[in-house]
Amino acid sequence: MADKRERRDGGELRSVWLRPRRTSKEEPPLSLARIVVAVIAVLDEEGIERLTMRRLAERLGVMAPSLYWHVDTKDDLIDLAVDAIFGEQSPRGQGSLHWREDVIAVLSAWRATLLRHPWAAAVPARRRPAIGPNFLAQMEILQATLASAGFTGVRLSAATWALYNHVMGSASTESALQITDEERRVGQELLRAHRDRYPTLAAQGYLYDDDWDGSFTTGLTYLLDGLQAQLDRTA
Amino acid sequence: MADKRERRDGGELRSVWLRPRRTSKEEPPLSLARIVVAVIAVLDEEGIERLTMRRLAERLGVMAPSLYWHVDTKDDLIDLAVDAIFGEQSPRGQGSLHWREDVIAVLSAWRATLLRHPWAAAVPARRRPAIGPNFLAQMEILQATLASAGFTGVRLSAATWALYNHVMGSASTESALQITDEERRVGQELLRAHRDRYPTLAAQGYLYDDDWDGSFTTGLTYLLDGLQAQLDRTA
DNA sequence: GAGACCCCCTAACAGCGTTAGGGATGGCTA
DNA sequence: TAGCCATCCCTAACGCTGTTAGGGGGTCTC
Numbered sequence A, B: 001m002a003d004k005r006e007r008r009d010g011g012e013l014r015s016v017w018l019r020p021r022r023t024s025k026e027e028p029p030l031s032l033a034r035i036v037v038a039v040i041a042v043l044d045e046e047g048i049e050r051l052t053m054r055r056l057a058e059r060l061g062v063m064a065p066s067l068y069w070h071v072d073t074k075d076d077l078i079d080l081a082v083d084a085i086f087g088e089q090s091p092r093g094q095g096s097l098h099w100r101e102d103v104i105a106v107l108s109a110w111r112a113t114l115l116r117h118p119w120a121a122a123v124p125a126r127r128r129p130a131i132g133p134n135f136l137a138q139m140e141i142l143q144a145t146l147a148s149a150g151f152t153g154v155r156l157s158a159a160t161w162a163l164y165n166h167v168m169g170s171a172s173t174e175s176a177l178q179i180t181d182e183e184r185r186v187g188q189e190l191l192r193a194h195r196d197r198y199p200t201l202a203a204q205g206y207l208y209d210d211d212w213d214g215s216f217t218t219g220l221t222y223l224l225d226g227l228q229a230q231l232d233r234t235a
Numbered sequence C: 001g002a003g004a005c006c007c008c009c010t011a012a013c014a015g016c017g018t019t020a021g022g023g024a025t026g027g028c029t030a
Numbered sequence D: 001t002a003g004c005c006a007t008c009c010c011t012a013a014c015g016c017t018g019t020t021a022g023g024g025g026g027t028c029t030c
Helices: A032-046 A053-059 A064-070 A074-086 A099-116 A133-149 A153-176 A181-193 A199-204 A212-234 B032-046 B053-059 B064-069 B074-086 B099-116 B133-149 B153-176 B181-193 B199-204 B212-234
Strands: none
Touching: A032 A053, A032 A064, A032 A074, A053 A064, A074 A099, A074 A133, A099 A133, A099 A153, A099 A212, A133 A153, A133 A212, A133 B199, A153 A212, A153 B153, A153 B212, A181 A199, A199 B133, A212 B153, A212 B212, B032 B053, B032 B074, B053 B064, B074 B099, B074 B133, B099 B133, B099 B153, B099 B212, B133 B153, B133 B212, B153 B212, B181 B199
16 A cells, blocks of 8 residues: 555556556457557558557557567558558459459459558558568569560550559549538539639539449549550550 | 746747847748748658648748648648649640640649659548649649540549549659669569569569659550540440 | 566657637727 | 727647657576
């Protein structure tokens, strides 16, 4: 009883005996794998700007600085999380008859993953190159499919990046532009109010789509048609 | 002289008379326009993660909270900056004979702007819809060009977003993946070391391009070919 | 039994965005 | 001319952030 000390946080009294002991809580110890799972959970449930070391630590039944034993920096956590979700889809390669269907299959799985974790699409655009093994594996599948279709050299590179930008871009655009019906209404009114300045946008009636899947698929068709044309040209 | 008071910052002595008077420094007063210029300067020179209210205020010869008289939040500053740079290019519309050249002209100017301000491309992917007047004006030009080419309805929408994602995506990819020769060398070694897992990437020799302009142009060609095919189909 | 290593802890730092509220200035009104 | 009100910048401080310093208990090795 004489051991009680005053702590500055809230001025409440806490004794050593009342301090929560981790061992008594049956929490398993930390590990990189457990941490990454928790990071993804926080990102999925609360969004990227709510991911903090302390919140993450709390979810793991641990104090924030403990995380730094397993990880150098918070950015590492996000890199790990991004790579982890790219590992969710099974890395199957070319199975179909035509390269076109293979590309569609690969990118659709890719897109589904990105929409399942809406925070993910915007990350690679902001950071140094993603070189996690799962991400590289996906790139390998995509590029291998294109290579087997006949692309080589700079044309292979351009085709890869064009498709990459299409999936990542459309997913991040879609995630960022999730707006309520009310916001959409306000936006349309804004456009109509300035219909002299934005006649086409106002006539189209909306700028922010509501059929993102359709836009993705149609856009992908354009891209694939263009790629096919390239193949026909060189063949 | 008796007026000297001790301040807590550094414990140094500062008197009212020595306090810097803004009027004596000939600094013009704040204005939204001056602030936005300063924001862009900080972003260009120091990058987005170095943009802080205090640093920005210092550049303006002002204390940080003063900014909140002109602006509600830091995000507003970034929104304003993004829209401002989209106003740099003159909003000229269709001038050429063929829609294809018009699209190329619009997107090239767009791309040049984004590369001049490498922080900008990644921003719209992260936030709520950009509805600044300059941004909308660019979208209007792009969509009007496509509409005049014959696109309507969902196909117009898909075409717009596909081109949008291509410019934004390639610019942000390029900006994020600016790596040194050393890093590129390390990356290539990493790929070669795991060439069993990534045979195509390893054979290609590099994942992160060094000819971004070429990739952009070639990718755009693919897209435009696909769009042309769509027009031919419906015509 | 000693020592080394692993792994989590407490405490604290500097920096962040933002708010509360004070006070000087300048133009408008009585 | 006196008072008032809006404008616009200031000081002070809040709670939160990522991160570091350093302590100490547990376990495994010799």
